Amino acid sequence: MGGEQNKPERRLPKYEQLKQKLLAYIAELPEEQTFLPFEQELAQIFQVGRTTVSHALKLLREEGFIVTSKKAGSRILKRSYSETSRLTPKDGSRQNVAFLFANTVGDSVRTTDFRWELCDELEQAFCSSGVQLFIYNLRENDWTEWRDPQKLIASLKERNIGFVIFSPCMDPRFELEEHLRCLVAAQFKLTLVVQSSSDFRQIEELLAPGIDYIMLNTLYSIRQALEEHYTGAERFFYIANEFSRPWSAAREEICRNFCGRHNIPYDFLESEYQVINDSFTRNLIPSIDASTVDRLLAMTENAAVRPVCFCANDYTAYSLITRLKERGINPERYEIIGFDNEQQFRSLHFSSFSRDAKPQAAALLQFYQEYVANPEQVRLRGIGARTYARFIRRGG
Structure with a gap:
């Protein structure tokens, strides 16, 4: 008895104590606060060292x-x-999830583009359900790391992964068809995430039993936004770079047909192929050339109402704004619309379409829950679902 009383109390290590404090701290944060302060701030808040944090x-x-x-x-x-309400397949199948995609660069540094937005939403959805999500950058080491499908399969199995979310890439250095075939043969459940109808047409012939897909229907979203906001436009332009023709042609057709239905004067301004090294985005981006902007200015010199300029994407919209400012023209003379809702351009206040990663993540979680409930049946099926882009109007 006395020995028990004299036994020294075991103290938790400082980092364990801090973990408990952080859990209490997180529980008291408002729902809208989704990030913790950075390590240095946490060290100051809790009066501990950075190593402990x-x-x-x-x-x-x-x-x-x-x-x-x-x-x-x-x-x-x-x-x-x-x-945490852990989802576990009934037949004991591999329960973890992988997200395969090609990052914009060869490493896995997170950027602000839609791929990483989707990754963030997937982590939120799956980890909250007690499921571990593993990220694979197919571009790693200049596409060599996962070029061999058997090496990829071995890594997936080692990590107890059974459900694979795959954002397909069409780069010739990556054999997409072979990887899909091998993954299905190895009894992984595949769900492709397709970001546009033009992307879907490229992979449609590869869809086989065992491959589901989620497709973002951007064209319907564009049509709806035009009908809701721009039937009263007095002049409408679609502006693109030659570089974007393969994937922006369908968007241009929707804009042209919309203007035809509503008797709105319409022009398609296509810049010659030109790519610049841009200091703002730190990327090589398709730029709108000077002559394209000169044509726009000539056709809108006496416009009494702001003309609508629908740009192929946010990079095009940013390039147009830059060209206008170089000429001393206030971009607010135009209603400028982009596409992708890139974070680095939001401060420029032009309208844009968000790919809206949250509904995509919710649809993928639903597919996973169906896989958990009936692994063998779902593993062999091949169905599709659609999500939609969200229009964000700014400065209008």
Whole structure:
């Protein structure tokens, strides 16, 4: 008895103590706050060293409470242990999930484009359900890391992955058809994420039993936005670079048909192929050439109402705005519309279409839940679902 009383109390390591404090801190945060402060701020808040903070955050990541990226910090995936309701396939099939896609660069540094937005939403959806999500950048090491489908399959099995979300890439250095065939043969459940109807046409012939897909219906979204907001336009332009012709032609056709139905004067201005190294985006981007902007200015010199300029994407809209400013023209003379809702351009206040990653992630989680309920049946099926882009009007 006395020995028990004199036994020294076991103290938790500092990082374990901090983990518990962070869990309490997370639970009290408002729902709209989805990120933790950066490590240095947390060290100041809790009066501990950066090493202790790093170790505590590592524990939270391992338990699925947060996911951390260098640029954005630590995103909160769940706020308590009770939020986890683990989904496990009935027949004991592999339960973890992989997201395969080609990053814009050869490493896996997170950027602000829609691929990483979807990745963030997938982590939120799956990790909150107690499912571990693994990210595979197919472009890693100049496409060599996962070029061999058997090497990829071995890695997936090692990580207990049974459900594979695949954003297909058409780069000739990656044998998409062979990878799809091998993954299905190895009894993985595949769901493709297709971001446009033009992308879908490229992969449609590869769809086979065992491959589901989620397709973003951008064309319907464009048609709806035009009908809702622009039937009263007095002049309408579609502006693109030659580079974008393969995937923007369908958007241009929708704009042309819309203007025809509503008797709106319409012009398609296509810039010659030109790519510049842009300091704002740090990318090589298709640029609108000077003559295209000169044509626009000549046709709108006496416009009493702001003409609508629907640009092929946000890069095109940004390029148009830059060209106008170079000439001393206020871009607000025009109603400018982009596409993709790229984060780096949002401060320019032009309208855009978001690919809306949250509904895509919700649809993929639904497919996974169906797989969990009936693994063998779902593994062999091949069905599709659609999500829609969301129009965000700014400065209109």
